[in-house]
Amino acid sequence: MKTGFSYETPIGTLWILQKDDAITNIALRKPENFKEEETPLTKQAAEQLNEYFRGERKDFELPLGVHGTDFQKKAWSALLEIPYGETRSYKQQAEMLGNPKASRAVGMGNNRNPLMIVIPCHRVVGANGSLTGYAGGLDVKRFLLDLEKKSK
Known part of the structure; x- marks a missing residue:
């Protein structure tokens, strides 16, 4: 099961989700079927996004777990x-x-x-x-x- 947490940003509330040891979703809409819980990894992702919004970060250093074709x-x-x-x-x-x-x-x-x-x-x-x-x-x-x- 995915876990996730919401964070306020200059573009609105971002939902950051993870499964196992990887970030799987970052979205403006609240996803379905996840356990709402802040984890060290979602917090790290939010910190990197805040650095991005301040113009301090150009690349992200996060483990990503994407699923698609x-x-x-x-x-x-x-x-x-x-x-x-x-x-x-x-x-x-x-x-x-x-x-x-x-x-x-x-x-x-x-x-x-x-x-x-x-x-x-x-x-x-x-x-x-x-x-x-x-x-x-x-x-x-x-x-x-x-x-x-x-x-x-």
């Missing part, structure tokens, strides 16, 4: 390659995966990202640079991109 895992891995403060289009992310025609599939994979911010799907934008879908909403996406641009 092979394609989703590849898409999420490609997100980790996008440098802090930069963006890529869905097509560019698809090219990173070796399949330039998979833009839509990449978008769907990003939509299932269980670890917002830590796996930075907010760094993916439309082909013309426009902000497009984000699980946390476009206002949150804009906030995160502006934060990274200022702190770069």
